[in-house]
Amino acid sequence: MKVLVIGAGVVGALAARELVRYGLEVTIVERMPDPGMGVTRANSAIVHAGYDDPPGTLRAELCSLGNALFEKVCEELDVEFKRVGSLVVAFDERELKRLEELLRQGGKNKVPKLCVVERQRLLEMEPRLNSKAVAALFAPTAGITEPWMLAIAAVENAVANGAKFMPNTEVVGFEVAKGRIRRVITTAGAIEADLVVNAAGLHADEVAALAGVQHPPIHPRKGEYILIDKAAGKIVHRVIFPTPTERSKGVLVLPTVDDGTLLGPNAVDLERNRKHDLRTTAQGLREVQEKSLQLVPELPFHRTIRTFAGLRPETPQKDFYISAETDPWGFINLGGMRSPGLTAAPAIAEYLVEYLLPERLNIRLSENKGFNPKHHRIEHPAGDTARKWDAMIEKDPSWGRIVCVCNEVTEAEIREAIRRGAKTLDGIKFRTRAMFGRCQGGFCATRVLKILSEELGIPLEKLEKSVNGSWILNGPVRGDLP
Numbered sequence: 001m002k003v004l005v006i007g008a009g010v011v012g013a014l015a016a017r018e019l020v021r022y023g024l025e026v027t028i029v030e031r032m033p034d035p036g037m038g039v040t041r042a043n044s045a046i047v048h049a050g051y052d053d054p055p056g057t058l059r060a061e062l063c064s065l066g067n068a069l070f071e072k073v074c075e076e077l078d079v080e081f082k083r084v085g086s087l088v089v090a091f092d093e094r095e096l097k098r099l100e101e102l103l104r105q106g107g108k109n110k111v112p113k114l115c116v117v118e119r120q121r122l123l124e125m126e127p128r129l130n131s132k133a134v135a136a137l138f139a140p141t142a143g144i145t146e147p148w149m150l151a152i153a154a155v156e157n158a159v160a161n162g163a164k165f166m167p168n169t170e171v172v173g174f175e176v177a178k179g180r181i182r183r184v185i186t187t188a189g190a191i192e193a194d195l196v197v198n199a200a201g202l203h204a205d206e207v208a209a210l211a212g213v214q215h216p217p218i219h220p221r222k223g224e225y226i227l228i229d230k231a232a233g234k235i236v237h238r239v240i241f242p243t244p245t246e247r248s249k250g251v252l253v254l255p256t257v258d259d260g261t262l263l264g265p266n267a268v269d270l271e272r273n274r275k276h277d278l279r280t281t282a283q284g285l286r287e288v289q290e291k292s293l294q295l296v297p298e299l300p301f302h303r304t305i306r307t308f309a310g311l312r313p314e315t316p317q318k319d320f321y322i323s324a325e326t327d328p329w330g331f332i333n334l335g336g337m338r339s340p341g342l343t344a345a346p347a348i349a350e351y352l353v354e355y356l357l358p359e360r361l362n363i364r365l366s367e368n369k370g371f372n373p374k375h376h377r378i379e380h381p382a383g384d385t386a387r388k389w390d391a392m393i394e395k396d397p398s399w400g401r402i403v404c405v406c407n408e409v410t411e412a413e414i415r416e417a418i419r420r421g422a423k424t425l426d427g428i429k430f431r432t433r434a435m436f437g438r439c440q441g442g443f444c445a446t447r448v449l450k451i452l453s454e455e456l457g458i459p460l461e462k463l464e465k466s467v468n469g470s471w472i473l474n475g476p477v478r479g480d481l482p
């Protein structure tokens with residue numbers, strides 16, 4: 001049976017990998033040059049514990065299940081995951097009451113080890129927290145990860161097990177006859193498919209409409225962030241939330257997997273036609289600064305290395321929109337993936353093969369015994385012993401040539417990222433962490449460009465940062481790049 005997965009964000013990528021595990025013939029189409037470059041690229045990267053989703057919703061059920069699956073999926077795919085825990089901080093009696101509600105809700109959602117910690121213990125746990133805090137809800141099972149790497153690794157693993165990945169390919173229509181999808185029309189031609197999995201993130205409503213399928217309208221809710229360099233040292237050890245409101249979980253202070261500190265996001269609703277508006281704003285960043293200072297009163301903003309924005313795919317229902325359609329038969333929606341979509345993604349992939357396909361579409365599946373769940377990240381010798389690194393250099397001197405000084409990324413790592421499919425600066429950045437550090441590419445981007453140009457045989461001025469048309473140079477380079 002042929003399945004076409006539309007969208008290689010974390011939801012589509014993990015779903016595709018699960019479908020391959022069950023022996024289906026899978027093609028993944030992605031309109032960007034790489035997996036994980038949509039909503040998955042810019043979010044808080046938290047694996048939520050699961051206490052703040054209303055019991056009985058798909059969000060609550062799949063968040064708890066997804067959290068429990070995270071260790072295994074990240075271990076198999078060799079992706080960073082740290083169960084650092086989270087704290088929801090209360091500053092007065094009213095907020096304390098809300099913590100108690102969240103504690104009860106967490107119990108209903110079967111969140112393990114949830115408890116309220118009093119002020120003294122809290123300040124021992126997080127010495128830089130605002131000392132006016134009165135208590136916090138502690139969820140030891142919350143964690144942090146690298147969402148984009150999860151999507152990249154899942155696609156690479158699906159491909160290693162037989163799936164086909166088509167980057168730079170956009171779905172633009174469907175041929176439907178006698179209640180079934182016959183062909184999916186893409187910018188790279190028509191593709192035959194028996195089943196279609198719509199995991200198109202912010203655009204899932206538009207993709208569903210192309211097939212004549214219902215999907216609640218999606219509007220983007222922007223969240224802006226400030227990233228502080230790891231040189232500032234550890235500011236907090238856990239994910240620190242304020243007490244949440246109806247609209248959002250609030251502006252947080254949290255560690256990143258590579259020891260930086262992330263502040264944000266705010267929440268600003270945009271019109272439906274602004275699904276590409278990833279601009280940060282002075283007002284939004286000021287709001288992030290002010291609100292994060294309420295949690296941690298001293299923050300080294302002078303160590304800021306990047307600001308960025310992400311867009312949440314919001315629907316009026318506020319729940320995930322997951323459906324297996326029978327008209328046209330075999331059209332599956334994995335839409336409305338607001339937070340905690342990242343956390344839930346491994347559970348959504350299981351829900352697809354264990355419930356939607358067998359129970360809703362009556363498709364019998366059996367596990368492909370030859371499926372190899374293991375994926376290996378690109379080696380990063382700077383994290384190894386000097387002896388191991390020396391041995392690697394002996395075999396290939398490019399392991400000894402550091403291109404990105406901030407994160408000590410070697411030329412060999414960059415060449416390997418290109419071999420694995422990176423065609424843009426961001427493709428390399430998100431696979432290797434080159435240009436991810438303090439200089440944000442200020443010093444190394446030209447060297448990365450040179451390697452990219454050499455490996456792909458593409459002139460420098462044709463190379464792009466990320467999406468189509470995001471050229472870096474506006475004409476031929478005279479002389480040599482530094």
Ligand SMILES: Cc1cc2nc3c(=O)[nH]c(=O)nc-3n(C[C@H](O)[C@H](O)[C@H](O)COP(=O)(O)OP(=O)(O)OC[C@H]3O[C@@H](n4cnc5c(N)ncnc54)[C@H](O)[C@@H]3O)c2cc1C
Binds near residue numbers: 341
């Ligand atoms: C500010 C913010 C903070 C968040 N924080 C968290 C958090 O801490 N924890 C958590 O669990 N969740 C969080 N989330 C939610 C989480 O990021 C998303 O639920 C998740 O990334 C959604 O993944 P996806 O695969 O559905 O969407 P995407 O990553 O957007 O993937 C969809 C893909 O489909 C592609 N596509 C679209 N249309 C087409 C087409 N016509 N043809 C081909 N391809 C197409 C897109 O290019 C895209 O790559 C947050 C989200 C935001 C924005």
